Amino acid sequence: MKFAILVSEGPYTHQATDTAYQFAKAVLAKGHEIFRVFFYHDGVYNATRLTTPPQDDRNIVKRWTELAKANNLDMVVCVAAAQRRGIVDDGEMQRNGKDATNLAEPFRISGLGQLIEAGIQADRLVVFGD
Amino acid sequence: MKFAILVSEGPYTHQATDTAYQFAKAVLAKGHEIFRVFFYHDGVYNATRLTTPPQDDRNIVKRWTELAKANNLDMVVCVAAAQRRGIVDDGEMQRNGKDATNLAEPFRISGLGQLIEAGIQADRLVVFGD
Amino acid sequence: MTTKQFMIVNRKAPYGTIYGWEALEVVLIAAAFEQDVSMAFLDDGVYQIKKGHQTKGIEIKAFEKTFRALEDYDVTKIYVDQESLAERGLTADDLTIPVEVLSRAEIGKRMEEQDIVLAF
Amino acid sequence: MTTKQFMIVNRKAPYGTIYGWEALEVVLIAAAFEQDVSMAFLDDGVYQIKKGHQTKGIEIKAFEKTFRALEDYDVTKIYVDQESLAERGLTADDLTIPVEVLSRAEIGKRMEEQDIVLAF
Amino acid sequence: MLHIINKSPYDRPALDSVLKTGEGTILLIEDGVYAAAKGGAVEPKLKAAMGNFKIYALTPDIEARGIADRVMDGVLQVDYAGFVDLVAENKTNQSWL
Amino acid sequence: MLHIINKSPYDRPALDSVLKTGEGTILLIEDGVYAAAKGGAVEPKLKAAMGNFKIYALTPDIEARGIADRVMDGVLQVDYAGFVDLVAENKTNQSWL
Numbered sequence: 001m002k003f004a005i006l007v008s009e010g011p012y013t014h015q016a017t018d019t020a021y022q023f024a025k026a027v028l029a030k031g032h033e034i035f036r037v038f039f040y041h042d043g044v045y046n047a048t049r050l051t052t053p054p055q056d057d058r059n060i061v062k063r064w065t066e067l068a069k070a071n072n073l074d075m076v077v078c079v080a081a082a083q084r085r086g087i088v089d090d091g092e093m094q095r096n097g098k099d100a101t102n103l104a105e106p107f108r109i110s111g112l113g114q115l116i117e118a119g120i121q122a123d124r125l126v127v128f129g130d
Numbered sequence: 131m132k133f134a135i136l137v138s139e140g141p142y143t144h145q146a147t148d149t150a151y152q153f154a155k156a157v158l159a160k161g162h163e164i165f166r167v168f169f170y171h172d173g174v175y176n177a178t179r180l181t182t183p184p185q186d187d188r189n190i191v192k193r194w195t196e197l198a199k200a201n202n203l204d205m206v207v208c209v210a211a212a213q214r215r216g217i218v219d220d221g222e223m224q225r226n227g228k229d230a231t232n233l234a235e236p237f238r239i240s241g242l243g244q245l246i247e248a249g250i251q252a253d254r255l256v257v258f259g260d
Numbered sequence: 261m262t263t264k265q266f267m268i269v270n271r272k273a274p275y276g277t278i279y280g281w282e283a284l285e286v287v288l289i290a291a292a293f294e295q296d297v298s299m300a301f302l303d304d305g306v307y308q309i310k311k312g313h314q315t316k317g318i319e320i321k322a323f324e325k326t327f328r329a330l331e332d333y334d335v336t337k338i339y340v341d342q343e344s345l346a347e348r349g350l351t352a353d354d355l356t357i358p359v360e361v362l363s364r365a366e367i368g369k370r371m372e373e374q375d376i377v378l379a380f
Numbered sequence: 381m382t383t384k385q386f387m388i389v390n391r392k393a394p395y396g397t398i399y400g401w402e403a404l405e406v407v408l409i410a411a412a413f414e415q416d417v418s419m420a421f422l423d424d425g426v427y428q429i430k431k432g433h434q435t436k437g438i439e440i441k442a443f444e445k446t447f448r449a450l451e452d453y454d455v456t457k458i459y460v461d462q463e464s465l466a467e468r469g470l471t472a473d474d475l476t477i478p479v480e481v482l483s484r485a486e487i488g489k490r491m492e493e494q495d496i497v498l499a500f
Numbered sequence: 501m502l503h504i505i506n507k508s509p510y511d512r513p514a515l516d517s518v519l520k521t522g523e524g525t526i527l528l529i530e531d532g533v534y535a536a537a538k539g540g541a542v543e544p545k546l547k548a549a550m551g552n553f554k555i556y557a558l559t560p561d562i563e564a565r566g567i568a569d570r571v572m573d574g575v576l577q578v579d580y581a582g583f584v585d586l587v588a589e590n591k592t593n594q595s596w597l
Numbered sequence: 598m599l600h601i602i603n604k605s606p607y608d609r610p611a612l613d614s615v616l617k618t619g620e621g622t623i624l625l626i627e628d629g630v631y632a633a634a635k636g637g638a639v640e641p642k643l644k645a646a647m648g649n650f651k652i653y654a655l656t657p658d659i660e661a662r663g664i665a666d667r668v669m670d671g672v673l674q675v676d677y678a679g680f681v682d683l684v685a686e687n688k689t690n691q692s693w694l
Contacts, residue, residue, distance in 0.1 A: 112286060
């Protein structure tokens with residue numbers, strides 16, 4: 001079965017991202033496919049490579065990026081939500097005259113249409129938020 | 131009278147930062163002093179210079195920085211909260227081996243002790259959060 | 261393109277958080293993708309479409325106008341929970357757009373018919 | 381250094397959000413600054429100090445141990461709302477640290493005596 | 501003391517929780533101002549509380565939510581400057597997050 | 598359909614709100630699992646709901662909150678794999694945020 005996942009809250013503050021990650025791992029472990037993980041609202045904060053969590057804590061951004069790389073997941077950050085909250089890739093940096101980027105690999109920034117497309121293409125879309 | 135303000139939520143997602151800003155302006159308009167504005171929890175996201183809100187929307191980060199510069203406010207971001215959430219200045223970049231910064235001027239990153247000190251030094255501490 | 265039934269559910273008050281506004285952006289995009297879109301307002305979500313938002317004092321953009329534009333996007337299936345209105349002393353006349361007022365059980369049935377339910 | 385009365389109030393459940401943990405960090409720092417620190421647990425906040433958190437499955441660090449270390453920081457004024465416990469079917473025996481169980485009105489009085497109340 | 505409530509009384513127990521503390525001053529802000537609106541299920545509760553609590557509500561938040569024409573009698577409205585005064589007048593304040 | 602609830606029943610109306618929809622399957626996760634604990638004020642409500650709803654709760658969240666020894670009879674426990682199965686078995690799901 002094809003799953004899509006929507007993550008609506010940022011790392012550490014709400015458990016939503018933790019649950020989404022555990023859910024995604026379980027989906028893959030069961031042999032299902034993940035069509036896309038979409039990050040909306042404060043969920044876009046999952047995509048910054050600038051976090052440095054305490055040594056004895058989980059590294060949420062790193063966990064997502066490792067899961068994505070190992071399973072070739074499509075991890076999409078909503079551009080409008082990202083602009084409001086300061087998540088920037090090279091293209092956004094140039095378009096908006098910023099002097100730095102903070103997007104972690106392999107996240108990519110794209111439109112909200114990618115969420116709708118995920119809803120259309122996947123058999124199930126599950127939301128994790130607050 | 132001497133006020134201190136604690137901001138506990140990020141920009142746009144919760145009204146807390148908007149109310150804190152309006153409150154801070156009113157404090158100054160009344161001739162009171164603001165000892166410090168402290169940013170904790172997701173409040174640290176107020177301090178990124180990488181946001182690009184829509185043209186017809188308020189620019190929350192810019193509003194804070196302008197208010198701070200015009201009134202010489204001490205705007206402090208909690209270092210532990212900032213590390214978890216990817217808010218980085220030059221010092222943090224070097225210490226944690228990051229390749230970019232995103233802290234806006236004149237915010238500064240410092241310890242949680244600065245919140246306690248604000249509580250001790252100010253006559254009133256008001257919290258804005260969710 | 262495949263057409264699916266998308267329902268966007270609003271259960272939160274406006275302005276205190278951004279969820280209502282960002283939900284509306286989802287509605288507009290889903291409509292642009294020519295999906296079968298409906299909206300449901302329950303609990304504090306009914307306040308999203310209360311008439312007469314004057315947001316100058318809080319300096320946050322009011323989005324009443326965007327709700328009134330929904331018809332132009334062919335989003336006309338707008339359901340409101342009767343009990344949530346009543347609990348808050350509101351009636352359909354207090355709302356800024358025409359809606360279908362339904363019992364919660366009836367809304368539950370509509371939810372069940374969807375392919376995708378996104379609640380904010 | 382001036383000593384002020386700081387009360388840290390917990391009203392949220394643990395793990396679902398980080399507020400309880402970040403509140404505890406405030407308590408420890410306030411104690412390090414030799415302030416007169418107390419804590420109050422009301423509403424879902426009482427779950428913060430429920431015994432027996434096993435967080436391996438959710439991969440989030442449990443902070444029960446930190447609560448038990450509060451005494452070493454001379455944080456001994458720990459108030460719990462009787463009604464919040466009762467509503468949740470809990471008693472003081474279910475808690476991981478010794479506390480003073482008080483009526484809400486009594487807790488209200490302690491709040492009023494503070495210089496600073498920080499609620500999470 | 502001053503209790504600041506920014507949560508809707510229909511969504512969160514913050515108002516109930518404050519009322520149980522016994523007495524004081526309440527300022528309703530943000531989504532908390534819905535507690536000041538006439539005609540809803542919360543009205544009797546707030547009315548009863550007026551014996552022990554002085555109730556204020558923030559005008560800009562009331563206007564934003566379209567309930568300016570239905571604020572309950574006995575609720576005192578303030579703007580941000582009045583909010584500052586309330587904080588200054590009360591030795592202790594608490595935001596019920 | 599599958600209703601996913603991640604809010605404490607003592608803090609938010611999400612559970613009440615779902616119960617009013619009539620029938621279906623509920624999965625309690627995160628702070629939502631407190632609804633599955635015996636002895637609290639929510640117990641009668643969940644018990645009554647069991648006629649119309651099948652109630653599941655996520656074991657890792659139950660264990661994290663220290664309530665593994667007081668889960669109500671009739672609540673079915675699942676791990677993350679079981680969560681995936683529930684989503685797969687139900688054509689529609691909704692997270693009550």
